[in-house]
Amino acid sequence: MAPKSFETTPKARPGDRVAVISPAFAAPAVSLTLHEQAMRRLTEATGLIPVEYPTTRQLGASAEARAADVTAAFADPSIKAVLATIGGDDQLTVIPHIDTAVLAANPKPFLGYSDNTNLHNLLWNLGVPSFYGGSTQVHLGPGPHLDDIHVRSLRAALLDGGTLDLTEPGESEDFGWPWDDPRSLTEFGNRETTEPWTWGGPDKAVSGPTWGGCIEVIDQIAIAGRMPDNADLDGAILMLETSEETPSADEVKRWVRALGERGTLSSVAGVLVARPPVSDLHSPVPPALERARLRKAQRDAIIEQVTTYNPNAVICVGVPFGHTRPQWIVPHGGTIALDGAHRIVTADYEH
Template sequence: MHTPSYPGKPRRGDRVAVVSPSAGLPEIFPLPYELGLRRLREDFGLIPVEYPTTRTMGSSPADRARDLHSAFADPDIAAVICSIGGDDQLTVLAHLDRDLLKANPKPFFGYSDATNMLAFLWDLGIVGYHGGAIMTEFGRAGAMHPLTAESLRAALFTSGPYELRPATAYTDVDRPWDDPETFASEPPMTPCPSGWTWHNADRVVEGVSWGGCLEIVSWLLMADRAIRPAEEHEGGVLFFETSEEMPSATEVYRILRCMGERGLLRRFGGVMVGRARGWSLERRTAPEERVAYARDQREAVLRAFAEYNDDALIVFDVDFGHTDPKLVIPYGGRIRLDGPARTITVSY
């Protein structure tokens, strides 16, 4: 099994890089970005360091890669945090210097399109962190969600086991980032009907994690970037979630089917599935539609695993990815799924 190692952690007072390896959305939406930077400084005690493309839309892949190289190579930078995701970080990977990154391992935080960089670091043997973007988690309206903040502090500053806790309420509905009124209050939350949903939960599975945003994983597989042979995932824990683009249940099934045909799905002993996001600015669904979307996605996942790995332990509705709150998941770190105890423990 491929087993990445954990890079050293920052301490309060350290400088951390804030980068935009996908979209330079801080240029367009400064309100959540500046709020996120302020919380990074005042609440977490870290000093943000920006780079030429951090606030610049339309930067070339080579320029974004150059910023990543500068951040990782600088001995005074203790961690690297994404401003937000996007949709073309895949094009940055070809410009990355593998030797430079491998010689200068650092904690890297991001999700969504940052799945590209997380998978790239995983391939180099470096544990990364799925979660913790500046504009979404740090820059959340009103206040950071307590579960998010607690998880982020643990991932940033500590090492060792951390038990995740299920949320009692969540949201997947956005409010406009260009309206100051958005940031005057926390987003309205919807009570969770139950905690996590377990399948084949008669055992304990512990292994090295891999996955991320499912759509990005499918792009990596199509482009054959940062992908190792299927057997190197033997005994691991797959984790995935879907984005605000809301892929249909059919598309989710087809992606998983392709992963099954590639021999990937049968390698994982355990699976964590993020809470499905069923609302977007382009598709403003009613509450009952969101419930149906999540139900259909769950059925698609179960169908794929029934065909390719019917013995896998699966946990649904874990709070990571594109809903709020967002727990940090170590990418390449160890995850323990305890079915009988109904607990999830990650190692930061």
Template sequence: MTTISYPPKPSPGDRIAVISPGSGLPGLFPRPFELGLERLRKEYDLEPVEYPATRKMGSTPQERAEDIHAAFADPDIKAVMASIGGDDQITVLPFLDRELIRANAKPFFGMSDNTNLLAFLRNAGIVGYHGATVMTALGRPVAMSRLTADSLRAALFTSGEYELSPADRWNDIDRDWADPATFDAEPGTKPGAGWTWVNAERVVEGRSWGGCLEILGWLLMADREIPRDLTEFDGGVLLLETSEEMPSGTEIFRTLRNMGERGLLQRFSALLMGRPKTWSFEHPNSPEEAARYAEEQREAVLRAARIYAPHTAIVFDVDFGHTDPQLVIPYGGLVRVDGPARRITVAY
């Protein structure tokens, strides 16, 4: 059983590394990136430090690994945050020095493709933080979402319990970062309908694992950062969410089915399913199409759960992942799912 611990937290005035382990999109879209850096300085009183590949499109896996090593090894850096996700961070993993990173443990914040690094850190015994990349959460036009800003502040600077709240309003429709008008107004939002609970008769508390479902599928196929001893996950809390690629219900079911066939899905006592992203530039769904997609995803999850994990507590539409707001959830840290009280509490 891996011993997992929380790394020391930064304090206001400290330096925070900003890296691009997946993609150098800050080089293509500087506006949301620089807005995010400004908010780190002004709203969180942290000084961001960039690295050679942070704004470099087409950087090699070795270059990105060198940035990760430099960020963790520098004693003046007190936390590390990803600029954005990507789609090939899995190629960086073989170049990472696990002992160097373990010896210099720091809070890391990221999501999407950064599921790779979060899983790596958990296996190194380090709690990471799922959520809050610079370009998405901090680079939101006009202002950060209140739920995002509050949970990020608590995750950055505190170590106590924090109760998550369902969003009153939310958004999953993107706007063009290349259009300056995008940053003149806040994104439009839709009313939230709260969380949906299944098998909510008991209280579950355990360490979390998971992340972006598509990335987890790749890790499982490549057999990377999946513990050999699956009892590591017994009684834990599984975090799952899907990206703007919007995998079909069939694909979601098959991925979960394969996790069940591997003996993995049934290990967890609770599943938090992130609110699905139902719109993308490639699939600009109407409200009716978006609702159908969300229902298709929910049914796929329930179908797999009925077969492999019929007693697992499930909470749908939790506000983490690729929608806005974006709650920060400790990865490898403790999560308490209180079904009778309909409450989710994390330990930062």
């Protein structure tokens, strides 16, 4: 069968307006200073003008109010893209209140990750591509400057289009300073040297439209009955990542195994897996050897399950997208190519 087809989302130009919304958690309310630094940096990096909505800074906003902001941002022809401030844990309840006809009739780039997997999935089912990644509160506001790979993919998603080979920046942090700590404005978190990506499956090249996101959210999407049909995932590239809640390798194994039993794994041509966080802000950081062991355990569990259900799938594990920094923003519904022979990942930002 032919892969699912997608609309083309027009690119913005410097001086255009973009929506900055909080369809899950209103992170700006925790640190307005950090949020305002993110807004300045967004304009400096892209020339785009951020426009906030009623719930962007509003903690505890209802699902209906947040959905209204999503609908309004897509409905406004002067808004050329929509950016989420961060993820959260209840966007599943927002989705039923969004006017899907408005989103389908007004395709434009949406950027976000984590709990925003819900909105990405909604857009995907409507044939509207988006971009997985790009939290203003995590990747634009904190630290002494923006990471190069984040700026390159941010501009590609919003302005420039084109294709980029995804590369390893060589360092990574699971989290930064707490947002209410002044150091969050000027310092990165604890960064460590990264390891090479791991490849599995056959030494061949595959490409296709991407679908996926945070696997803990995919679990909720599946239970809610909102998953794509397997036929629409034929030849796709499945993207998987885990959150700062650091699920165990056994939990990840069960989720991926369930995707196998559902038929999702046998449908896709390849699987792209993010470097997972293995420490969190509220617990002691495990020693380096333990962090490496935790990442390896998750990697091995995913490769084992994917190859069990689809030995022809090309697999790449360790790419910095999702819950990590530096972070690539990657196409969701757009095309990613996995070249297992030459160990190259290429992302197409034209959509």
